[in-house]
Amino acid sequence: MKTMTQTTPALSADLFEKMQEHEQIVFCNDPATGLKAIIAIHNTTLGPAIGGTRMRNYDSTEEALEDVLRLSKGMTYKCAAADLDFGGGKGVIIGDPATDKSPELFRAYGQFVESLNGRFYTGTDMGTVLEDFVHSHRETNCIAGLPEEYGGGGETSIPTALGVLYSIKAVAKTLYGTENLLEKTFSIQGLGKVGFKLAEHLLEEGANLYVTDINPDTIDALVQKGSFMGRSVIPVDGDAIYQAPADMFVPCAIGGIINEQTIQQLTVKAIVGAANNQLLTEDLALVLKEKGILYAPDYIVNSGGIIQVTDELYSPNKERVLKKTKAIYHSLLEVFEQAAQQNITTVEAANEICERRIEGRKNRNSFFSPRKRAKWDVRH
Ligand SMILES: NC(=O)C1=CN([C@@H]2O[C@H](COP(=O)(O)OP(=O)(O)OC[C@H]3O[C@@H](n4cnc5c(N)ncnc54)[C@H](O)[C@@H]3O)[C@@H](O)[C@H]2O)C=CC1
Ligand SMILES: O=C(O)CCC(=O)C(=O)O
Numbered sequence: 001m002k003t004m005t006q007t008t009p010a011l012s013a014d015l016f017e018k019m020q021e022h023e024q025i026v027f028c029n030d031p032a033t034g035l036k037a038i039i040a041i042h043n044t045t046l047g048p049a050i051g052g053t054r055m056r057n058y059d060s061t062e063e064a065l066e067d068v069l070r071l072s073k074g075m076t077y078k079c080a081a082a083d084l085d086f087g088g089g090k091g092v093i094i095g096d097p098a099t100d101k102s103p104e105l106f107r108a109y110g111q112f113v114e115s116l117n118g119r120f121y122t123g124t125d126m127g128t129v130l131e132d133f134v135h136s137h138r139e140t141n142c143i144a145g146l147p148e149e150y151g152g153g154g155e156t157s158i159p160t161a162l163g164v165l166y167s168i169k170a171v172a173k174t175l176y177g178t179e180n181l182l183e184k185t186f187s188i189q190g191l192g193k194v195g196f197k198l199a200e201h202l203l204e205e206g207a208n209l210y211v212t213d214i215n216p217d218t219i220d221a222l223v224q225k226g227s228f229m230g231r232s233v234i235p236v237d238g239d240a241i242y243q244a245p246a247d248m249f250v251p252c253a254i255g256g257i258i259n260e261q262t263i264q265q266l267t268v269k270a271i272v273g274a275a276n277n278q279l280l281t282e283d284l285a286l287v288l289k290e291k292g293i294l295y296a297p298d299y300i301v302n303s304g305g306i307i308q309v310t311d312e313l314y315s316p317n318k319e320r321v322l323k324k325t326k327a328i329y330h331s332l333l334e335v336f337e338q339a340a341q342q343n344i345t346t347v348e349a350a351n352e353i354c355e356r357r358i359e360g361r362k363n364r365n366s367f368f369s370p371r372k373r374a375k376w377d378v379r380h
Contacts, residue, residue, distance in 0.1 A: 040072040042088040049089025051075040052125030078299040080354035097127035110139030144309035153312040156305035157193035163304025182206035187244035190253025210244035272296035285345035
């Protein structure tokens with residue numbers, strides 16, 4: 001049997017190695033409600049950490065930890081890219097969203113969020129809905145993204161889907177010299193909160209779609225919609241989506257789907273979608289560049305949701321959110337321009353812009369302290 005002195009140093013070294021530049025990881029365990037969650041705070045240079053909370057049936061704690069570390073880092077870049085006064089964080093709840101949810105579980109989660117004393121704000125992500133956080137909000141003010149009837153900005157997937165649409169237009173402008181999407185074809189992976197709304201926008205623009213989802217009901221609903229609008233919506237099975245003969249691939253489900261295998265199958269001219277962490281590893285951006293596939297960095301494309309929830313703290317205003325979401329179009333064009341000028345990947349160009357912003361702020365607003373009342377904080 002191993003003794004504590006043998007195991008402890010190895011374990012902690014491993015965990016700190018995994019954290020890399022992350023500031024803090026919080027493991028939340030509440031046997032009474034079954035809550036098992038991990039909150040990761042990546043960087044608070046720009047302000048308190050913010051990021052949605054994902055609920056997923058992870059195969060292991062390790063997998064959940066990997067996910068929350070990657071997602072929280074992405075939030076730091078997302079906030080910097082959208083020029084928000086927030087840093088990056090994220091939460092994951094380990095469990096099946098279909099069977100393991102309860103009001104008590106989300107209240108318990110709210111208590112853990114509250115214990116961070118303003119260092120972390122959260123709301124929805126994959127597997128969670130706004131109503132879950134109404135329960136959490138009973139325990140903490142640090143919820144961003146409440147339903148409208150609770151004084152929040154409402155469904156975040158609405159601005160997220162719009163942001164993806166503006167991004168697709170920026171990509172079309174770059175590739176074809178026009179934003180017109182009539183008769184363009186898109187392959188969409190995931191028809192959930194964001195993917196379905198985006199698909200509706202694309203149909204309204206006169207586009208045709210290949211779609212896949214693990215839930216057949218959502219596909220049927222979209223096929224019906226497409227036939228009603230006289231557009232083509234072709235369902236494809238699982239991995240066949242990578243080979244669909246579309247102009248652009250639009251990932252709106254899980255991360256890590258762009259890898260060595262899938263890149264070989266893609267025939268599209270661009271990848272632009274809502275999913276977080278689309279590239280399994282960042283160096284794949286170079287493989288895409290060499291293959292002539294324009295990659296729109298995910299954390300810029302999908303920033304509509306975070307734009308809305310952070311704006312909510314000034315009190316909700318749909319017009320202001322729309323204006324800020326439209327700015328995604330220009331942010332992407334700037335990234336594409338810089339990448340072309342410097343002959344670097346779009347990921348490198350986007351990261352450079354964000355890192356410059358964070359670095360520039362370090363001297364003025366170093367390390368957020370919750371004792372300072374933040375200027376946008378209207379609920380405390
Ligand atoms: N909701 C939001 O405002 C934002 C969402 N995102 C990201 O966008 C993605 C989608 O988010 P939501 O639409 O909110 O989530 P959701 O949970 O509502 O929808 C995800 C959809 O993907 C499907 N799906 C899951 N695994 C799949 C697979 N292997 N193949 C095909 N379909 C699969 C699910 O059945 C579901 O319909 C996630 O990666 C999320 O992190 C990013 C920014 C904001
Ligand atoms: O939509 C939200 O509530 C937070 C945004 C977020 O976590 C994300 O953009 O991934």
